[in-house]
Amino acid sequence: MDITKYQHLQTPFYTYNMDLLNKTLEVCKAEANKYNFHVHYALKANANNEILKAIQAKGFGADCVSGNEVLAAVKNGFSNDKIVFAGVGKSDKEINDALDADIFCFNVESKQELEILNELAQEKNKIASIALRINPNVNAHTHHYITTGLEENKFGINHWEILDVIKLLGVYKNIKLIGLHFHIGSQITDLNVFRSLCIKVNEYVNMFEEQKQAIRIINVGGGLGIDYVNPDEHAIPNFEAYFKLFHQFLEIKNYQEVHFELGRALVAQCGTLISKVLYIKEGLQTNFAILDAGMTELLRPALYQAYHKIENLSNTNTSEKKKYDVVGPICESSDCFGKAIDLPITKRGDYIAIRSAGAYGEVMRSGYNLREANQVNYEN
């Protein structure tokens, strides 16, 4: 990697490879198109305006989990009939904003939300299209903090509530059921998990249709994982296998559409956090490489012990290596990007790249310790 191109920038900063983003989007789109699948981009993975514009330009829909995300999607050109809105705790203001934007679909997560949405839609004389988010009790086999489809999780409607909900649908006149929604977790790398999901989805769709509720939209959520260990070898996720699996295992009738909500798989690999080494602290057992980036720039390692590949861009001579605990400057022991990482001999001033940081990176940035938000770089 050519580091001279970074020398005018103040570290730490995010840099996005827009070429890779566009290629990833194109491959995803082409594979989804094979089966007429619809893909919504999950804005929460990265809501940077330039990224949103690039994704919108390729014709993706938007999957939002807050009112502000709905507004950001509209502002960046996503058409309202391709915006869906999920979330267990939608506030009245958020619901009203989304009603005003005439979004395609609310993914409703509880009986109470159904009641409130009906009330608010009635006040505006509107009929809100909804999909019910079902908790299918499928184990995503991913980190427990990013598992969402188990009965113990707060997300979605559980199977024992479904008949009650169907009764309510007959009472509430300002909502219209158009589909079912599922999202079982994130960073799922075992495609068998999605096969289990498909089998559950088929059962739920049949259950609703037996109750005379036509299910036109089947939204299977997102969660496709990426390769954090080998970001160069697997820069683009295997969308071909992913969509093919849903094509094989979902039982789709001719009036039904299949929708996806991908976040991480679309944006993770195009982003890198660039940082400089401030100090090297040599210990008896370990050496610390102390960076000018910390958990305030990239929270995932501290939040769920996530692994990111770390590279020294200034010294690429791998014939002599040392082990370093790569840490940030924040006053928390969890502010650590990796322990006992093999790096070429590393010194003050070296540029360090933290890879695969395009998803759940910049969006989770915080001002803790009164840290400043740095600039963002875009490259081809």
Ligand SMILES: *Cc1c(COP(=O)(O)O)cnc(C)c1O
């Ligand atoms: C977070 C989220 C997604 C996207 O998840 P990824 O793992 O980034 O693909 C999709 N749908 C919903 C409802 C979400 O909350």
